[in-house]
Every structure is written in C-alpha cells, then in structure tokens.
Amino acid sequence: MAYDKFSVINTSAVPLPFENVDTDQIIPARFLKAVERKGFGDNLFRDWRYENDGSPKADFPLNNAKYSGKILVGGKNFGSGSSREHAAWAIYDYGFRVVVSSFFADIFKGNALNNGLLPVVVSPEFLEKIFAQIEKDADSTFEVDLPNQKFTITATGESSDFEINPYKKHCLQNGLDDIDYLVEMKEQIAEFEA
C-alpha cells in the first residue's frame, strides 16, 4: 500500500485511555463493505464516536476539540480481535501516523507497519506519563523520532526508546512495502517450490 515516508514528527496527541481497544471498535464490521481503500477514517471508532442517530457523542476524545494531533495513545492490548486491515486504514485515513500503547495485538501491529502507521510500544509507567501530560495540557507535543527510535515528551524532556524490526524500519523510512520485495524474489520462490 502506498503511504508517506516516515522520519521524525512532532505533534500533539489524542488520548484513548481504555484497554483492549478491539478492531470491532476501531471500525465496526458493517463498514467493511467497500471494495476500495478510501473513506474509512469517517467511520473510525464509529459507535464510540456517534450516537445511533449520527450525532457525535460529546465525551468521546475524537469529538473533543481540545484534542488534536497525529498520535493516538491507547491502553494496553490495543488492536485485539479481527485481522481486518481496515482498522489500520481507518486510523491512518483519519490522520494519525503513530499509535502508542504499552501492548499491541500481533495482527494489528503487522497491519499498521504495512501501512505506514507506526506502532510505538512504551512501558506501562511511561504510558501513564503520556496520559498525565495530555490531561495536564491537551496541547502538549511529543516527538516521534523513527531513525533514533525515540519517543519524547517535549514538555518534560523525558523519553523512551522503542523497538522496531530493522527491516520494517527501513520500509517505513522509504515508503516501501513487502510486495515489492517478494516480487523481486520470484526466482528464489520458484526454486523453493521445486
């Protein structure tokens, strides 16, 4: 999938202080009927964000004007459940480039990395610090430095290193995907089959 190259971003963040945010919440199944990859951001967190009649729920963070930015901060076990890549598409399409949590579900993490959405894992303690900083000042900014694998709370200067597989890091920095890589391997794959 085509996506923008990732290097360093400096932006505010939107808090979602719940655990086990599953992919059915991120994008409910009834919005998976498209045959193209567009417009999924409109239905991101649909049932948490809107009433049944379509009016926005005022207490949901995405509807709170004080929160903005390209970072989504979620509680532990973010992205559990279904393999729908639409969850990563919806978060990216809405405008987020980074999701921070203390723990991600495997399939979601892989899907995010395949779509230019960076999953950043921090310790539970550091996650609490991020939530506290946003609560203190919703305009607080954070720096996500992919080359140096560092997440920094600008206001306090506190930072946390994060892990990323060197291959996926290279892909994200250069906007590459695995399909290019695999297609170039065709001969080796054919040899394996023989």
Added chain:
Amino acid sequence: MTAKTLFDKIWDAHVVKQVEGGPNVLYIDRHFIHEVTSPVAFLGLKNRGLKVYRPDQTTATPDHNVPTINQHMSIKDELSRNQVDMLKKNCDENGIVYHGLGTEGHGVVHIIGPEMGLTQPGMTIVCGDSHTSTHGAFGAIAFGIGTSEVEMVLASQCIMQPKPKKMRITVNGTLDKGVTAKDIALYIISKISTSGGTGHFIEYAGSAITSLSMEGRMTLCNLSIESGARGGMIAPDETTFNYVKGRQFAPKGEDWDKAMEKWAELKSDEDAVFDTEYTFDAADIEPMITYGTNPGMGIGVSQTIPTSEGLSGTDKTTYQKSLQYMGYNEGDSMKGKPVDFVFLGSCTNGRIEDFREFAAFVKGKKKADNVTAWLVPGSKQVQNQIEAEGLVPILEEAGFELRQPGCSACLAMNDDKIPTGKYSVSTSNRNFEGRQGPGARTLLASPLTAAAAAVSGVIADPREMM
C-alpha cells in the same frame, strides 16, 4: 540435532529466506479468501500489473456478508452484493476456484476447507480472517493475515513474518458431562487473558485435548486468537487421519501412504522447549459463559460476576465500562439472567457435531417464547448432513428453524443483527461491544449452554437439564 516443537518443524520447512535483521519469507501452501478482505488486495495486484502467482493454491467463498435466508435470490444490500460479485469476478479473471452461494461447496471459509480435505497436516495455511487458526486442529500452521498480506500471497505465495514464540497448553483429565471444547477454550482465555497468548503460537496437548473429536479440536484452535495468540495447533493422530482420509482433496492411494509417513513425524520432540507453558485440569472446567465485552471475561455458568476490588487505573475503568455496557453489576449471579436471542453457528460452533448436540438437548423440550433463535449451519455440507440425519424435525418440533450457511450474527455484516440493548447467547467467538449489531450484548457459550438458554428463556446450567 536440537529438539524441535511441532511448530518449529512445520515453520522451518517453509522458510524460503531469512531476511537479515528482519522477518522470514514464509511459503504458504493453502490460501483461503472471502469477499471482505480480498477486493483491495486484487486491486493492488491490478495496479501493479501483477497476476496471481499460484491460483490453484487459493480457494474462495463468500461468507461474511451473505444473507442466511432466500439465498437463491439476488442479495438485497447493494454494498454486500457488490462485494460478493467482485469476489466472483476476481476469481474468474484469475483462475481461482470459487464456491458461490447455494452451491455444494459453499460455507464459512474455515468450515469448507477441512470438509473438502484442503486442510491437511503439516501445511501452512492463511486467510484474511483471524479465525484461520481453526485449521491448526489438523497439525497445520494456520493464521489470519491482513489484506496487504493477502496481496503478498496472491503475488508470490509467500508472506513475511517474524517467527513467533512457542507456548504449550496442556489440559489433562476427563471433561465433566455437559462440558465441551468451547468451554475448555473460554476457560483457558479466562485464565491467561485476551493478551496472554500474544506473540506466541500455541500447541494444545494432554489427554483432555487428544480425546476431542476433530470438530471439538477445530473449536478450540479457532479460539486461540481470542487469547491473543496468532494460532493454535494439535499434533495429528488417528482421529485426524481418519477425518482427512477419503475427502475430496485428500491424498489418495500411494500419495496417501507417502503423506502418512510424513505426517507421522508431526509431533513435538520429547525434549523440545517451549517459551511458555500452562497446565490445566479438565475437572476444574464447567460450562462457561462470558459476562463482559471481551472473550477473557468468562466464568462458570454457576458462578457470580467478579468484583473490581483490587483493580485500579485504566484496569478498573475498563472493567466498569464493560459491565455498564452489559447492564450487569459486580457480584451478580449469571444463572437466571434474561436472554432475548440465541445464535448457533459461526466458524467456532457451526459444524455438524454442534447441531447434533443442540438437537439432542432440545429434543422433547420447547423453545422459550421470549427467545428468538437463529440456527445457522456453517456450510452447505453441514446443512445437508443436518437434513440427512433427521435433525430438522427434532428442531422444528422444539420450535427452531434452520437458516442457510454464512457467518451471520457472529459479526452481523448481513441482516442478522441483534437489536440495541438485547442479550444474545451466542456460540460465536467475540463478545466485543456492538459485535452482533450496534448496542447488542453478547454472551459467549457452548452449543449446549446456548440450547439451555433457548429453552429456559434465561441463562441456565445445561448440566441440570440433561
């Protein structure tokens, strides 16, 4: 030679290349596709000017979106119809076998694969659906993938994956009457949580596991993903080989003998090391039911809802939010709670054995008037067998009707939606908020516990009614 687990043996035999500082390029033997997670992958291929590399290793069927009544008619919902039509078109253009609505091969993708003998021991199997873990019951490495990965398989028959860690879950002993594979799974998830298996691939072992039928093993492996594990598997044995033998795509004659030689090797070496191990006793497991909004929130049907005492921070708020959604209080007893809907079906419990158990339970009883029941076979073959075994009159006599195959109310992409606020005892796999329809409240349970709820009109212990 280092001792290997069953998982190691199959994985290592499928690694085409180890990318330096990166994942493995893993060869995929069998690929299943459905209408929801494949269209964008086909579009991606088209945009790159690529063709499907090995069309004979992919099998397609529409299941997520399809109606479960009047399947002979055109699908009413335009978006659903478009997705189903698009799947057929993509298959036709690329030479992929497609099992359309109403045909003998149609059904939920994880039910038809094993039925046709496409699922075999030792294989790597993927599908753009997290419950692909089902196929692990045959001693295969099977797991769900995203749409980008569906495109990778279509383009190259490979995906790029880091090798997961290995976990073994051993369940020894004998299951009590009324306790099924579904209860084993919900019990395990209630103990290790919905993230306990993350980063791992599970091997299930022990006497309570090997005594399960293939249907039961599929139910158990199906729910592996609900513990966060990518998949679960069980070493193949006589039960497995007897199930596979003679099926449409199973090896025949000399090929069968050769396959059996290979399959006999498919077990973990005695001194193989697992990264994580759990052991449970079958005697501790009772019929399970969930009371919250993730599959880890399960208890024995005779128990009371745990309190939030001892929880703090987001743990506590998440727990309370969950009970509030369900309309339950801490300390409530589950028995006697009202039920509005009962759903029997899905890739978790939509196989013939599930319908046999449900029918045997409700035989001579009557469905409660306050309950709407949806009985949805997992495939056309399951439907045929239900009819051939004479289960339909038993179900009808008790006030139940059979619908047509599909994923149905498990994820409510079609019209089978549970209304807002209503309680549904469901044999499916997820009780997430809104999973069965916006505002729907799902209680996961076995076919027997669902049958007990259907005839009682409230949550009931099936053991007291058998």
